[in-house]
Amino acid sequence: MTPDDWELWNAWVRAQRLLTRELDRGLQRDCGISKAEFSVLVTLWRTPGHEARVADLVEALGWEKSRLSHQLTRMESRDLVTPTRSGPSGRRTGISFTAHGRSIIQDALVIHGNNIRRHFLDELTPSQAAAIRSWAEQTIERIEPAG
Amino acid sequence: MTPDDWELWNAWVRAQRLLTRELDRGLQRDCGISKAEFSVLVTLWRTPGHEARVADLVEALGWEKSRLSHQLTRMESRDLVTPTRSGPSGRRTGISFTAHGRSIIQDALVIHGNNIRRHFLDELTPSQAAAIRSWAEQTIERIEPAG
DNA sequence: TCCCCAAAGTTGATGCATCAACTCTAGGGC
DNA sequence: GCCCTAGAGTTGATGCATCAACTTTGGGGA
Numbered sequence A, B: 001m002t003p004d005d006w007e008l009w010n011a012w013v014r015a016q017r018l019l020t021r022e023l024d025r026g027l028q029r030d031c032g033i034s035k036a037e038f039s040v041l042v043t044l045w046r047t048p049g050h051e052a053r054v055a056d057l058v059e060a061l062g063w064e065k066s067r068l069s070h071q072l073t074r075m076e077s078r079d080l081v082t083p084t085r086s087g088p089s090g091r092r093t094g095i096s097f098t099a100h101g102r103s104i105i106q107d108a109l110v111i112h113g114n115n116i117r118r119h120f121l122d123e124l125t126p127s128q129a130a131a132i133r134s135w136a137e138q139t140i141e142r143i144e145p146a147g
Numbered sequence C: 001t002c003c004c005c006a007a008a009g010t011t012g013a014t015g016c017a018t019c020a021a022c023t024c025t026a027g028g029g030c
Numbered sequence D: 001g002c003c004c005t006a007g008a009g010t011t012g013a014t015g016c017a018t019c020a021a022c023t024t025t026g027g028g029g030a
Helices: A003-031 A035-046 A054-061 A065-077 A099-119 A126-143 B003-031 B035-045 B054-061 B065-077 B099-119 B126-143
Strands: A081-086 A091-097 B081-086 B091-097
Touching: A003 A035, A003 A099, A003 B099, A003 B126, A035 A054, A035 A065, A035 A081, A035 A091, A035 A099, A054 A065, A054 A091, A065 A081, A091 A099, A099 B003, A126 B003, A126 B126, B003 B035, B003 B099, B035 B054, B035 B065, B035 B081, B035 B091, B035 B099, B054 B065, B054 B091, B065 B081, B091 B099
Parallel strands: none
Antiparallel strands: A081 A091, B081 B091
16 A cells, blocks of 8 residues: 555545544534434434334344344333334334434434534535545445345 | 435445445454554554554544553453553553564555455545545544644 | 244344543642 | 642443344244
């Protein structure tokens, strides 16, 4: 790797981390939830009926199922989502909002959306936006083709 | 946020996570270390004399000191770095490689460098590279001006 | 009908990231 | 010489991310 390559890589890593840290802090400060919690809530929000199975969320989020399972355990204890449990083992078969979770995500969609715009979208020139979009799409397609 | 904005943001987040996960796995598989360990080792490698104080590494890495302290504890137990300890409290005053750590980073510089090139640099068109570089630089400057 | 298997979900362990609070240390002003 | 404070480093707690191994469940075919 040339020094120039290294510099680009380094800058990318650092910028990426600064941005996500900034946004995560804002979310915590303004809405009281983490980025991971936001991801789950917004995904649930976008599913018809605001109700989903664990596997549906896994699919939509692109997460590993164990990650989501742990996350749901935490979110349940924070009264953000509530599961329908079934069978003798009591595993989760359906996930939906609690009243609290619904209220949080409604606020967060606005507030966090503004933060994303302010820290990311608004800072991009049109050509930067186009480049980043095309890079992201081709990267997703390369590493995780077809879902 | 428009649906288009949302899509861009989502794609960016997902691409970023896929890429870092892929690289972290490669590093683990090929070199037996994590991304965090690589960061510390390469930073130490780049300091003159291959010896640094904790605060120097904090500065060069842009990490919080507690993060580095925890990381050094783990890396010490994995025989990657060795501290000079001093005072009755035995705190670390200088960090340097173990023989093992030095050998690992020498290999990793080549192997991980190739992985970075393969998964990131080589995939970028010149205009994407320029856009990402300029975005990264302006983001760093905006969030963390002057260090 | 019964078995088997694949899919769904869980669990435990480990490491990374962050925050808040703490201790130690060195150096300057008196 | 003595105090006092700013900086250096540590610690404990908590949450996120990943891996490997496990259990349960629901169908489909012999």
